[in-house]
Amino acid sequence: MKKKSIKDIAQDLGVSKTTVSFVLNKKGDEKNISKKTQKMILDYIKKVGYQPNQIAKSLKNGTTNTIGYLVPDISNPFYAKIGRTIEDLLWEKGYHLIIGSTDEKKEKEERLLNMFLNRQVDGLIIASCFIKGEVLKSLSEHNFPMVFFDREDPGCLANYILVENKTPMKEAIQKTIDKGAKKIGLLSITPDVYSLKLRIDGYKQALLDNGLEYDQNLLRIVDHNRIKESAQKELKYLIEAGVEVVVFTNNQITATAIWLMNMLYPEKVKEITFVSFDNLDIFDYSMPKVISIAQPIDSIAKQSVEILAEVIKSKKIKNTRIELKPKLIVR
Amino acid sequence: MKKKSIKDIAQDLGVSKTTVSFVLNKKGDEKNISKKTQKMILDYIKKVGYQPNQIAKSLKNGTTNTIGYLVPDISNPFYAKIGRTIEDLLWEKGYHLIIGSTDEKKEKEERLLNMFLNRQVDGLIIASCFIKGEVLKSLSEHNFPMVFFDREDPGCLANYILVENKTPMKEAIQKTIDKGAKKIGLLSITPDVYSLKLRIDGYKQALLDNGLEYDQNLLRIVDHNRIKESAQKELKYLIEAGVEVVVFTNNQITATAIWLMNMLYPEKVKEITFVSFDNLDIFDYSMPKVISIAQPIDSIAKQSVEILAEVIKSKKIKNTRIELKPKLIVR
DNA sequence: CTGAAAGCGCTAACAT
DNA sequence: ATGTTAGCGCTTTCAG
Numbered sequence: 297m298k299k300k301s302i303k304d305i306a307q308d309l310g311v312s313k314t315t316v317s318f319v320l321n322k323k324g325d326e327k328n329i330s331k332k333t334q335k336m337i338l339d340y341i342k343k344v345g346y347q348p349n350q351i352a353k354s355l356k357n358g359t360t361n362t363i364g365y366l367v368p369d370i371s372n373p374f375y376a377k378i379g380r381t382i383e384d385l386l387w388e389k390g391y392h393l394i395i396g397s398t399d400e401k402k403e404k405e406e407r408l409l410n411m412f413l414n415r416q417v418d419g420l421i422i423a424s425c426f427i428k429g430e431v432l433k434s435l436s437e438h439n440f441p442m443v444f445f446d447r448e449d450p451g452c453l454a455n456y457i458l459v460e461n462k463t464p465m466k467e468a469i470q471k472t473i474d475k476g477a478k479k480i481g482l483l484s485i486t487p488d489v490y491s492l493k494l495r496i497d498g499y500k501q502a503l504l505d506n507g508l509e510y511d512q513n514l515l516r517i518v519d520h521n522r523i524k525e526s527a528q529k530e531l532k533y534l535i536e537a538g539v540e541v542v543v544f545t546n547n548q549i550t551a552t553a554i555w556l557m558n559m560l561y562p563e564k565v566k567e568i569t570f571v572s573f574d575n576l577d578i579f580d581y582s583m584p585k586v587i588s589i590a591q592p593i594d595s596i597a598k599q600s601v602e603i604l605a606e607v608i609k610s611k612k613i614k615n616t617r618i619e620l621k622p623k624l625i626v627r
Numbered sequence: 628m629k630k631k632s633i634k635d636i637a638q639d640l641g642v643s644k645t646t647v648s649f650v651l652n653k654k655g656d657e658k659n660i661s662k663k664t665q666k667m668i669l670d671y672i673k674k675v676g677y678q679p680n681q682i683a684k685s686l687k688n689g690t691t692n693t694i695g696y697l698v699p700d701i702s703n704p705f706y707a708k709i710g711r712t713i714e715d716l717l718w719e720k721g722y723h724l725i726i727g728s729t730d731e732k733k734e735k736e737e738r739l740l741n742m743f744l745n746r747q748v749d750g751l752i753i754a755s756c757f758i759k760g761e762v763l764k765s766l767s768e769h770n771f772p773m774v775f776f777d778r779e780d781p782g783c784l785a786n787y788i789l790v791e792n793k794t795p796m797k798e799a800i801q802k803t804i805d806k807g808a809k810k811i812g813l814l815s816i817t818p819d820v821y822s823l824k825l826r827i828d829g830y831k832q833a834l835l836d837n838g839l840e841y842d843q844n845l846l847r848i849v850d851h852n853r854i855k856e857s858a859q860k861e862l863k864y865l866i867e868a869g870v871e872v873v874v875f876t877n878n879q880i881t882a883t884a885i886w887l888m889n890m891l892y893p894e895k896v897k898e899i900t901f902v903s904f905d906n907l908d909i910f911d912y913s914m915p916k917v918i919s920i921a922q923p924i925d926s927i928a929k930q931s932v933e934i935l936a937e938v939i940k941s942k943k944i945k946n947t948r949i950e951l952k953p954k955l956i957v958r
Numbered sequence: 959c960t961g962a963a964a965g966c967g968c969t970a971a972c973a974t
Numbered sequence: 975a976t977g978t979t980a981g982c983g984c985t986t987t988c989a990g
Contacts, residue, residue: 301983312961317985328959345765350745351691352983354682355966362725362746371711373704380702383728392742394693394725397714411723414681415693434676551908558912577882578909581889632967643977648969659975683967686982 300344309340320348354416363604364412366396366405366422367446374547374574374591375423378445381597382421389605391418400486400520402426409435419604421445425489427452441607443600447489448617455607456617457599461491461573464589464622465498466505468571469543471587471626473506477541477569481514481534483527483553484545495545495573514539518549527552528560535561540568547574554582575625590623631677640671651679685747694935695743697727697736697753705878705905705922706754709776712928713752720936722749731817731851733757740766750935752776756820758783772938774931778820779948786938787948788930792822792904795920795953796829796874797836799902802918802957803872804837808900812845812865814858814884815876826876826904845870849880858883859891866892871899878905885913906956921954 302320306313316337318327324334340346354360363386367375383393394417396408405424409431412420419441426432427449435442436454445457469480482499484492496515503510514537516530531553534542544550550572557565565583572579575590599618607614633651637644647668649658655665671677685691694717698706714724725748727739736755740762743751750772757763758780766773767785774786800811813830815823827846834841845868847861862884865873875881881903888896896914903910906921930949938945 302985303983313984314962314986315960318960321985330959333959347741347745349686349747349983351682351686351747352966353985355680355686355968355982356984356986358966360682369711370701370714371704371707373702373707376702376704376707379726380700380728383701383726392725392727392746394723395710395714396723397711410678414678415723416680416682555908555911562912577886578913580886581893582909582913633969634967644968645970645978646976649976652969661975664975680967683982684969686966686984687968687970689982 300346301349305337305340305344305346309336311337358416359418360416361391362415362417363391363393364396364408364415364417364420364422365393366398366408366412366420366424368398368400368423368425370395370397372548373576374446374593377593378597378600381594382601385597385601389601398424400425402429405429406431419443419608421600421604423447427454439613441604443604443607445596445600447491449490453615455603455614457596457603457620458491458618459591459596459620459622461494462498462501464624465495465543465571465573466502468573468587468589468624469499469502469541470505471624472541472569472571473502473508475569478508479514479537479539480508480541480543481516481537481539482543482545483516483518483530483534483549485518485520485523485549492545499543513537523548523552524556528556531556532560535564535568541571542568543571545573547572547576550574550586550588551576551578554578554584554586557584558582573622575623579625579627585627587627588625590625592620592622595620631675632680636668636671636675636677640667642668689747690749691747692722693746693748694722694724695727695739695746695748695751695753696724697729697739697743697751697755699729699731699754699756701726701728703879704907705777705924708924709928709931712925713932716928716932720932729755731756733760736760737762750774750939752931752935754778758785770944772935774935774938776927776931778822780821784946786934786945788927788934788951789822789949790922790927790951790953792825793829793832795955796826796902796904797833799904799918799920799955800830800833800872800874801836802955803900803902804833804839806900808872809839810845810868810870811839811872811874812847812868812870813874813876814847814849814861814865814880816849816851816854816880823876830874844868854879854883855887859887862887863891866895866899872902873899874902876904878903878907881905881917881919882907882909885909885915885917888915889913904953906954910956910958916958918958919956921956923951923953926951 302313302316306316318324318329319334319337365379398405405426422444423446443455448456448458500510518530519526568584570584570586572586572588575588579586579588603616633644633647637647649655650665650668696710729736736757753775754777776788779787779789831841849861850857899915901915901917903917903919906919910917910919934947
């Protein structure tokens with residue numbers, strides 16, 4: 297009882313492979329296959345539980361109905377949620393997902409990218425640090441269907457699904473200044489990513505707009521290879537410097553800092569306010585209070601899928617840049 | 628500058644496809660290809676950036692180096708973390724992951740399973756509700772390489788990577804009883820999953836061991852299709868019934884309940900203790916206090932990959948049942 | 959209305 | 975030491 301192929305079916309039924317293939321692909325009527333033959337084939341298919349070999353199909357068609365999803369870390373809730381939503385949306389269009397986590401490492405990213413390409417994925421959805429890397433650049437030049445989200449390189453023309461960074465960050469911080477904050481620190485992971493730079497710009501702008509001095513020492517960078525230890529050190533610096541507000545450039549670092557505050561400075565959690573780019577459910581009740589900038593996860597996923605599908609379908613060059621508005625959540 | 632195939636390479640270089648194929652597969656020496664030819668081919672390969680077409684390879688070899696990862700929801704941190712770890716471990720062995728989220732829906736699960744099979748995955752790593760479903764059963768009978776984790780059906784022989792359920796749950800609850808708790812409620816999602824049943828058994832056992840009455844009304848079931856609303860209703864019931872402790876059977880429901888407590892009953896968060904199967908970082912500082920049972924994520928991932936690789940390699944029937952010990956975290 | 963046959967890119971047994 | 979060729983399972987043109 298090994299797996300039947302089209303050939304087996306045809307033989308068993310005494311018809312040709314062609315006929316079976318046509319019926320399977322619902323081209324029976326179009327190709328004038330008699331109702332009787334069609335029914336016979338369909339019944340037999342069902343009976344033996346025939347499943348077409350997609351690999352063979354792919355080889356023939358040159359299309360795999362597979363999309364690569366390349367992100368820094370699929371276990372980061374932001375990427376996991378978006379991945380999940382994309383999975384569902386793509387499923388409706390007949391695609392499914394291969395995933396890859398890069399850990400923000402250039403060589404891992406290139407290796408995964410090559411793996412995806414060897415696997416003949418039909419398209420890519422990417423949140424990458426290295427948009428300028430060789431592989432991506434060459435893909436871009438060859439007009440391979442891709443959409444980037446979360447991060448951009450303004451030097452590269454491509455399809456981007458982004459959210460506004462600078463202004464929302466500025467406005468979120470403004471809320472704390474309105475309440476009297478004067479000493480505001482910032483914690484970010486290594487900002488070799490343009491979006492993070494913009495978020496930091498928003499921070500600087502907020503200070504500037506309010507005539508507050510920008511103190512470079514209050515802008516602390518956390519090593520993303522050892523987040524916990526590094527964040528602990530940098531947070532300590534800020535606390536001891538007496539900041540009233542700490543600003544974070546993404547959810548991962550905020551979550552870590554909340555944990556650290558509660559573990560190490562429980563007596564201070566009521567005095568300090570956090571501002572976080574990215575939102576998490578726990579911010580609704582965790583201490584310190586968090587003013588957060590919630591990215592529109594569903595829209596990001598939806599737009600990414602939409603644009604990608606469009607590009608794949610049209611085979612045309614397209615450089616869309618969509619900038620979505622995040623939502624400010626004041627707590 | 629379209630993509631080169633082996634054929635193109637062979638033509639360009641004036642050798643045969645075979646020679647190129649052998650060199651590519653590092654069989655050059657074994658097959659007595661002259662060093663000179665080998666070098667020539669390798670140099671050319673590098674120059675034109677040749678990438679083998681894995682689809683063609685797969686069709687030929689009947690193996691795709693792809694593993695399907697089937698879970699209820701890839702955006703659940705538990706499955707996301709395990710997925711991430713599995714991704715890394717499999718990568719080392721030359722495999723990569725296709726993902727599918729079932730939403731605990733039987734038909735979605737079967738559709739995804741069929742998709743995986745059409746795609747000729749070499750194996751499956753599954754956390755499923757429907758181990759007894761048609762497709763899985765037939766796969767099992769045909770000895771398809773699979774390993775199940777997180778959930779089991781004791782009626783089905785298969786490879787299982789599990790954690791102890793009953794005893795740890797009992798012991799966790801015992802801690803609260805030791806501190807004087809008398810009225811203990813439980814909140815669970817629909818427990819059509821055997822592991823959840825065992826966790827509930829642990830709850831009952833804890834009561835029994837301590838001569839506490841088992842009140843069926845304090846065992847509340849949450850509809851997993853609308854967790855938030857349903858949990859709110861059931862939690863309210865327990866609170867109003869005056870429980871001192873609430874037990875949860877998985878992280879998702881605990882996280883929701885913590886959120887609800889903080890939103891709706893902030894004045895009560897200090898009086899109540901939670902017991903949670905599954906751990907989350909936030910439990911370290913969130914209120915109510917949570918005594919949690921932490922599943923050994925890394926071991927689960929590692930064992931799953933190990934067993935799967937073994938089964939794929941050996942082509943032998945194997946029914947391993949590994950039961951890992953979770954870690955009790957008292958807070 | 960149905961069938962034969964070519965070919966997608968790759969591997970490997972079998973020539974030479 | 976290297977080339978010829980069949981074939982993996984499928985689609986699709988062209989011929990009956």
